[in-house]
Amino acid sequence: MPLGERGGWDKSESRYCGVETDFDNDMPHLLSYNLSTGGFDFVVATLMDPAYRPSLVERDASGGSNVLPFAASDLVLSPSQWSSHVVGQISSWIDLDSEDETIRMDSEITLKQEIAWAMHLSLQACLLPSPKGTFCANYARCVNQILQGLNNMQLWLRIPLVKTDDDSMDSNQLVSLITSPDAQILPLKNVSYISSWILVFPPRSHHEYHIGLQLTYFIDSWELWNSFRLLCEHHGQLSIALNVLSSLPSANSLGRWFGEPVRAAIINTDSFLTNARGHPCLSRRHQKLITGFFNHSIQIVISGQSVHSLPGGSLDSAANHTVNNVDNAQRHPLRPYLDYVAYMYQRMDPLPEQERFELGYRDFLQSPLQPLMDNLEAQTYETFEKDAVKYIQYQRAISKALQDRIPDEEVTSLTTVLMVVGAGRGPLVRAALQAAEETGRKLKVYAVEKNPNAVVTLHSLVRIEGWENEVNIVSCDMRFWDAPEKADILVSELLGSFGDNELSPECLDGAQRFLKEDGISIPSSYTSFIQPVTASKLHNDVKSHKDLVHFETAYVVKVHSVARLAPSQPVFTFTHPNFSTEKSNQRYKKLRFELPSDTGSAIVHGFAGYFDATLYKDVHLGIEPSTATPNMFSWFAIYFPLRTPVCIQPGSPLEVHFWRCCGSTKVWYEWCVLSPSPSPIHNSNGRSYWVGL
Numbered sequence: 287m288p289l290g291e292r293g294g295w296d297k298s299e300s301r302y303c304g305v306e307t308d309f310d311n312d313m314p315h316l317l318s319y320n321l322s323t324g325g326f327d328f329v330v331a332t333l334m335d336p337a338y339r340p341s342l343v344e345r346d347a348s349g350g351s352n353v354l355p356f357a358a359s360d361l362v363l364s365p366s367q368w369s370s371h372v373v374g375q376i377s378s379w380i381d382l383d384s385e386d387e388t389i390r391m392d393s394e395i396t397l398k399q400e401i402a403w404a405m406h407l408s409l410q411a412c413l414l415p416s417p418k419g420t421f422c423a424n425y426a427r428c429v430n431q432i433l434q435g436l437n438n439m440q441l442w443l444r445i446p447l448v449k450t451d452d453d454s455m456d457s458n459q460l461v462s463l464i465t466s467p468d469a470q471i472l473p474l475k476n477v478s479y480i481s482s483w484i485l486v487f488p489p490r491s492h493h494e495y496h497i498g499l500q501l502t503y504f505i506d507s508w509e510l511w512n513s514f515r516l517l518c519e520h521h522g523q524l525s526i527a528l529n530v531l532s533s534l535p536s537a538n539s540l541g542r543w544f545g546e547p548v549r550a551a552i553i554n555t556d557s558f559l560t561n562a563r564g565h566p567c568l569s570r571r572h573q574k575l576i577t578g579f580f581n582h583s584i585q586i587v588i589s590g591q592s593v594h595s596l597p598g599g600s601l602d603s604a605a606n607h608t609v610n611n612v613d614n615a616q617r618h619p620l621r622p623y624l625d626y627v628a629y630m631y632q633r634m635d636p637l638p639e640q641e642r643f644e645l646g647y648r649d650f651l652q653s654p655l656q657p658l659m660d661n662l663e664a665q666t667y668e669t670f671e672k673d674a675v676k677y678i679q680y681q682r683a684i685s686k687a688l689q690d691r692i693p694d695e696e697v698t699s700l701t702t703v704l705m706v707v708g709a710g711r712g713p714l715v716r717a718a719l720q721a722a723e724e725t726g727r728k729l730k731v732y733a734v735e736k737n738p739n740a741v742v743t744l745h746s747l748v749r750i751e752g753w754e755n756e757v758n759i760v761s762c763d764m765r766f767w768d769a770p771e772k773a774d775i776l777v778s779e780l781l782g783s784f785g786d787n788e789l790s791p792e793c794l795d796g797a798q799r800f801l802k803e804d805g806i807s808i809p810s811s812y813t814s815f816i817q818p819v820t821a822s823k824l825h826n827d828v829k830s831h832k833d834l835v836h837f838e839t840a841y842v843v844k845v846h847s848v849a850r851l852a853p854s855q856p857v858f859t860f861t862h863p864n865f866s867t868e869k870s871n872q873r874y875k876k877l878r879f880e881l882p883s884d885t886g887s888a889i890v891h892g893f894a895g896y897f898d899a900t901l902y903k904d905v906h907l908g909i910e911p912s913t914a915t916p917n918m919f920s921w922f923a924i925y926f927p928l929r930t931p932v933c934i935q936p937g938s939p940l941e942v943h944f945w946r947c948c949g950s951t952k953v954w955y956e957w958c959v960l961s962p963s964p965s966p967i968h969n970s971n972g973r974s975y976w977v978g979l
């Protein structure tokens with residue numbers, strides 16, 4: 287039963303909540319108990335008897351092995367039950383990097399047998415146990431082999447969500463992670479991202495001897511994931527099941543995971559606190575994290591034994607009150623945890639209308655528009671014109687410019703000549719006329735547009751609105767128009783997601799020929815920005831084209847599952863008008879980004895780009911995250927990929943170089959990373975991606 291309906295529309299995967307179960311030979315019972323009685327949507331079930339070890343299997347007389355100890359046969363559940371309600375749990379004992387060869391070989395055989403069985407059942411995913419020790423090369427090698435021949439199944443690698451704030455770990459912290467209160471911890475070895483410890487239980491009356499076991503604690507478990515996925519070459523079917531523990535790393539460190547392919551978050555029952563009524567609940571930081579998971583389609587899985595006994599009944603998910611209508615004897619012990627997760631899901635604010643509209647665009651790569659070289663289609667104009675906020679900002683800017691240009695005492699005697707260059711189907715013409723009416727200024731408008739199809743609509747608009755006396759339509763490229771008079775105000779919107787990437791500078795250089803020397807350009811300037819991001823989905827989508835061209839192309843994208851690793855920084859600025867004779871639209875910028883010290887290391891798949899434009903004086907419009915114009919949806923971000931993702935550490939900056947290059951027929955960007963290690967220069971000579979003049 288899904289956790290809820292968020293505003294009646296949300297079809298996100300995170301509506302489904304799973305439960306981790308022990309091995310049970312009776313799969314139909316396991317499923318019906320957890321789904322019908324428990325209310326969960328799926329089980330993460332061990333498929334094979336945990337006692338099985340290939341090396342202990344007796345061979346029969348013919349040399350063939352015995353039947354594999356999987357829970358029953360494939361027929362015990364229907365194909366849709368297997369694929370919709372079961373995630374396969376790979377035996378947790380496997381240790382492919384054990385120093386003991388028998389364990390290593392047994393582990394490899396078992397892993398491959400279990401995955402083969404899960405593929406036979408058409409399961410959607412299998413949960414792989416966390417790597418056990420300091421090294422994971424052999425484990426990654428086997429998984430990588432499996433990935434080469436995998437059907438559609440996803441492999442979720444279980445990763446504990448652990449990062450200490452400093453690199454020194456004391457044994458008290460470690461004790462809090464384990465359940466045995468009387469264990470003693472002795473350090474064993476420390477390497478860069480992992481600490482190993484010996485865990486020793488003291489003798490008890492019923493124990494004849496000490497039990498020694500090696501326990502591994504990650505200083506930063508992200509490093510473990512990173513090694514594993516690098517060894518598996520960022521394979522698109524290798525993803526993460528984050529094991530959420532009772533203590534959480536810093537917010538910056540957690541943020542990294544939202545750019546990684548996290549599919550599930552496993553929350554152990556002992557990570558829950560107890561509220562005043564004895565019910566399970568989560569700390570505020572955990573709640574925030576879980577809400578983040580919901581917003582990123584990450585499914586929750588409840589794991590462990592019930593540690594909250596609730597004699598009175600289960601949680602009423604909406605009000606956190608007790609309800610007694612469930613038969614205690616039948617109640618699933620983990621139901622209160624599910625109820626709490628459902629309560630959190632239902633409590634989330636519904637998505638604003640704009641976000642809802644944009645859901646289908648999340649993390650979807652699009653080619654940027656080329657409004658100069660191509661003619662935009664009616665649908666594209668239609669989308670622009672729905673963005674009321676953009677036109678309100680323009681109208682505010684034009685009003686201020688008109689008031690500055692014409693003093694109150696001259697409003698009846700002076701007429702302002704305003705030219706909308708790149709008028710499209712006319713929304714900026716309308717904004718200009720409304721600004722004139724609002725300020726009581728007299729206006730003469732020229733609407734210059736090079737798209738002959740948009741000009742048809744412009745003529746019809748002028749007729750319908752009765753603007754014939756105020757508006758002159760010019761069907762021409764602004765760069766070549768021979769204007770009959772000069773303008774006081776030049777209004778344009780030729781901005782791309784990266785500001786200058788739709789060639790506003792080149793077009794306005796042409797248009798300023800017919801702007802008076804003291805004339806005003808709206809916008810008066812615009813600046814592009816970039817920031818490094820982890821964006822594993824975008825990286826894999828670019829990679830799927832298997833060519834260089836796609837790695838050297840910029841994309842328009844509604845970035846969602848990305849981790850923004852450092853604040854964005856300005857790249858190129860253009861100011862209008864610019865009557866200097868020395869001017870050039872070529873640009874070069876070197877930038878240094880530093881990760882916050884508590885983030886830990888991170889991987890950079892590329893750069894998210896934005897713009898901010900000053901329309902006039904204090905009226906601005908933009909998408910740079912820290913200053914973005916609220917509720918404006920005309921622009922998504924731009925994404926510049928890196929051919930090879932770069933790992934960065936706090937304290938060692940990422941040095942990036944960006945160029946804007948201009949030729950006689952095209953403009954293009956080149957980019958590279960210089961530090962921590964040099965990347966190739968991307969898009970040399972605009973060989974893969976350019977904007978046509």
Ligand SMILES: C[S@@+](CC[C@H](N)C(=O)[O-])C[C@H]1O[C@@H](n2cnc3c(N)ncnc32)[C@H](O)[C@@H]1O
Nearest residue numbers: 657658670708709710735736737763764779793
């Ligand atoms: C981003 S659209 C904006 C349209 C309209 N102003 C709006 O806000 O909906 C840019 C418009 O400028 C036009 N355009 C681009 N370059 C131009 C040029 N050099 N001369 C004239 N029009 C141009 C395009 O055809 C397109 O209609």
